[in-house]
Amino acid sequence: MAAHCKHVGHYFHQNSRYLLSSLEHLLLRRTFGSNNAGCQENASARIAKECAEGIIIPKKKTWSKEAVLQALASTVNRDPTAPHYMFQDDPYLIPRTSAEFKLYSLSQESGRMAAKHIVNTNPKFFQKDFAEPHIPCLMPETMELRIEDVCEAALLERIKLRKVKAAVNMYDQLLQAGVTVPTDVTNDLLDLICFYGDRDPVQDDKPETEDLVETADDGRRRKGRPRRASDLVKIVWRENNNAERIFNLLPERGAGAYCALIRGMVKYGVPMKAFNTYTDMLNNRLSGDVHTFNALISAAPEVREKYNEKWDLIVDLLKQMNEQKVKPNLLTFNAVLKALRRCGSLARAQSLHTLSEMKALGIAPSLASFHHLLGIFYRAGSPSQGQTEILQEVITEVTGRTFVPQDPDDVYFFTTAMRICLDTKDIEAAYQVHNMLSVGDNWRLLGDSFQQSIYYGRFFNLICMMEHIDMILKWYKDLIPSLYFPNPQGMRDLLQALDTDNRLDMIPQIWADIRRMGHDNKSDLVEEMLSLMARDRHSPEIQHSFAVCALDVKSLYEQGQGAKMALEWTASSMSNITTILLAGQKTSQAWDMLKLFKTKNRVPSEEQMDEFLVRIKDPHEAVELVQISASFCLSNTAKLAQRVLQEFELTEEQKNILSELEVSTQMD
Template sequence: MHHFTKAVNLLHYITCFLQDPTAVRYTFHDDTYLIPRTPSELRLFAFSKESGKNAAKYIINEFPRYFERDIAEPHIPCLMPENLKPQIEGVSEAALKEHIQLRKVRASVDIYDQLLQAGNPVSLKTTNSLLDLLCFYGDQEPVRDYLPEKEMSEESESRENNNAERIFNLMPERNAHSYCTMIRGMVKHGAYQKAFVMYTDLLNERHRADVDTFNALILAVARIRETFFDKWEVIKDLLNCMARQNVQPSVLTFNNILKSLKYCGGLGRSVSSKVLNEMKAINIGKRIPNLLLISNVTSKIATSKDVIAVLFQGCFSPPTLQCVNLKDLKLAYRVHRVLEMGGSWKFLPVDQQYVYW
């Protein structure tokens, strides 16, 4: 009976902390004069909130010595400063792994070079991890999330003879992971021609590319071919290679195809609908809502034409939008229902989010 009373009391305590469904969103202060109502106020509030979070992260992570006291029971790691200092001293493969884990780009390259100069071979797995780090961050130190980001293009430029290419050429043994990492890194940082040369080397070595590598190459096609026909032929060749190697395409594969077709003029308009129908044919169409949640979906939808126009407004240019003629009303309403679930409203632009609050 005593244990039953404890359980009842615990349930009563829990009800005290449940969210009131009639209350204002927890992100706002419970003050009618402070609740943002217009799009400009919502945007200002969101920026102010993130600015405060970044300022707090900066203070905690840049001056961790002032936050060493831990009074939380049990220990809450996310409330403590990040441990970004390497614990392993000296030059060894274990130290290299730790620096890679901590995303220390320049220090990792220095340790790798020192190991080679001392005649100590580095394992293929560790070298591939270093390539992953270099190709992802473009041979530069990563910017912490609490520091202001510099204005830059979506794809940073790739330097000639960078550390990733140098280390790749020094590797005594390379596997498919090594080639795929280099290809994805080259596409990410704008070296499109080099990416296709590396892909040719991969095939000559009788390795197989993974689906992420094919996705990157498909996205790069629009940047290396001039005529519409040449672009589409290269895309078809890549898709045929995927079929021969039994590589299952993903939603991102077709998404990148459609992005490349935006630069193919009339040919792209005639092929886009076939690509979308092919997605449904291989059972990827059921996952289209996950791809299209980034679209500017509004709350007022009436006809099939309006639904499709709204869904594809954020993903395609107006010429490509005219070629989409699926008229799939059920799919459109499924996407809209997903938008109304949980926190999916966050995918909407700031000026439309207040409709769902």
């Protein structure tokens, strides 16, 4: 494409005179006709003059290397019937359940990590680059040390390759050799140590072995099983570690060394020590940079107890920034908003003042800014009018805008906004939030697959509660499974929506999806579905489909005995399946269920026994039914015996059996 455009541009450049002449001739013919030679000459001169002054033909057109791909992508919409694009490499491996989705995603990530490890371990075999455009992240990284001598160049190489321990060892060797390390190199070393917490960084293609924590959507750190090493941080700042030791060895401690140490202390959980170091820096008449102030502002709530004291400390830091002529940036205000979430009731007014100050300085809020603002105004479990108003104001501010990642907390905005919509039951606001994803590349800020699952789960839950069934099914087909694999609660919400709109006839179709998604071993979900089918009576066609569905469920109970995560028979499940089979004219299968009651020491209901007697045509089975009822000590056994004596032609032996059962039951 680029070569073709280059050829076209060259063609225009070489033939510009001919094109101008042709354009002249065409315009003259249309304006004056073909016989007015004088007018043609005057018009020719005028057009030539205008063309010479106003028309500039470029020599060539410069195209982006991704222009063709972007143009093609803009013509294609998402196909809701197709799987997610990340699973389209092999149709056989397309996940059909949430468990398969998780397994495939982890396997795919593991494959990337293994490939990256092989490429980085053997870079000599991967020197040729055939990719167009060039993709630097797919090329091998230079991770091996080449300079073995004790020199400043070796130290710089280790810092560049992020070899923390090797860089510290080389620095110590230089000091022992009497070499003076320049201040800027020492500052770079301190930055490296403080950023990685005095340990070598964990590569994505290597497992993490130390205790780590992950960040929750509210910005706080919480313990959990690590999903990926690069997403996690270690929160250990050892006393007198290499950063503090090297800092104390410096003959002259500049602002860069102080700033690196403060940021490292804040990042790894010793905020009080960071503020003490900052005080020491001020005593030495040094100024911090904007990143240092951002770190201190985020740590301010950790070093004060009362809400007003926390805010006073934040204000004091902002004043010191102004005095030291440090210009705040977006992350500064986001740190203020994030800290305000832990400042109680005074946070609401101060957060609005913070946003006003941002706009006064010409700093546009990011999605993280609005995420923190919603967290300040909204408290789960206590919705109020002011909270819903701030949500609408945020939606108005964000709607129609395209955002790019600027803050790590940007990915939490959509899940937070949808959570508020769910808690306040505001379906219109939910649609507005969802429409924001289609603007530009905002969908990229939805987060990883875990965040996306949370977002779509809340959205679908709200739709099931607030919309009519036709709209629910529309979104069900649009979201599932191309974007979202619902959990058991999501399918339970769908069943409740079917019940609300009296569309229980669709339960067999939903059951097929439940099985496909791997939720057919969830006893609560299965029993709720059975109870809905057994509760009311429907047309014969619907009852027949219910009976087929109940037999499928029955097969799962029977096949799963002794298996891990299998369904276990309960009184309600047995009773509901029996009722469904009787209503669907599956008498023989229902009779098997009645025998199962006796085997499992469960008691059927009296209504079911009456229903059985209506369906039974064989006198022998009728007598056996009364015997089973007597074995369960049901109160209607005598009535069953009387009905059998009246409605069936029995032998004398059968009559005697029923008479004895009737007498014994009445005596009991």
